[in-house]
Amino acid sequence: MTLRQIDPKQRGFLIVNSHPEGAAETVRRMWERIPARADGSRPVVLLLGHSAGYGLATLLTGLRGHGIRGVGVAFEGAETERRTATAGWYRTAAAETLAREAGHDFVFVNTDAFSAAGKEQVLALVEERYGKVDHLIYSLAAPRRTDPETGTVHHSVIKPLGGPYEAPALDFSGDAPKVGQVSLEPATDEERYATQQVMGGADWRLWVRALAGRGLLADGFTTVALTYIGSELTAPIYRQGTIGAAKEDLERTAGELDAELAGQGRAFTAVAGAAVTQASSAIPSIALYTAFLRTVLGDGFRTTADQAADLWEQLTGTAPLVLDEQGRIRLDGWELDEQVQDRVRALWADPESGLERARDGADWFMGQIRELYGWGVDGVDYEQPVQTTVAWPAPGVTV
Incomplete structure (x- = not known):
């Protein structure tokens, strides 16, 4: 067991260490905000990518709201002599x-979900x-994936398609x-192609077929892959870029599956x-867009837990499915409301002036980034040494 006095190692959006108590406190607070009203169905769930973002929110809302049972999978780094364990x-x-x-x-389970050994x-x-x-x-979200059949390592990139991309972005390098x-x-x-192989539907398809091959699909089985569309303001680098190409592949895979x-x-x-x-x-420009969106919506900005709760309501039949013309479940109506987007566009049209009006949103965004790694969480005493050696919950063993 290691007791350390640690400080954040940060450059812009990049934070390379995490605070154990701060990270744990963010989970406890999300848990406490979720209504505990298990409906008695207790479905068995395999959750791939449970340790951050929407995956974590889906885990906690599923447990608190529906009493889910099952297995969560992530690929997180243990503590080393030089670094803490990852926040996940x-x-x-x-x-x-x-x-x-x-x-x-x-x-x-802590394993590489892309690998054949991890799946087994x-x-x-x-x-x-x-x-x-x-x-x-x-x-799952990862920068690279090794194809288990060919051994090829694919690296994803965040780039536009067809032409160069120039846009305003939020810069946190100064004071x-x-x-x-x-x-x-x-x-x-x-x-x-490489980005599509990492972030598209190839691995999702392998998981579904592997479950089916072992006779592990329950009657009425449902599988969902999380995706994003966003505003036309970010489309050139997201939906119309390499990531968007991967998401389109994910959506095609949904139809095939x-x-x-x-x-x-x-x-x-x-x-x-x-x-x-x-x-x-x-993703370039996403920070500025999100800061503007938060400024427009304030507390109306729906958290990942809010959205995950909506997803579980639809998957369990408590609420009707909200599908678009392509058959996708839509959880993003609050963001793409035309009045909301009009106000975001007004800020985006003159981003420097917009940022002056959106300082609170920008500060909120950076605060959220820090909290992802367990820093800046109210009530956590960062002046005190903290136990950085924390065991991965059994029976999760790294392979």
């Missing part, structure tokens, strides 16, 4: 404690402990946030609204 490691430990204390049967480990655990799966939630400019050259065909599951289950993508996550903070 500490969040997982906190989530497991809350789930266990509330009497929920949910276990966590997880599926064996599911089969032994739970049997058939009611819901597979796919919420106060300011508007900078980002310029990116277009992706090559190879970069587009839905056809494969006909008579036994369903497959959807679920379009979430904007959020501050470790993945989204890496």
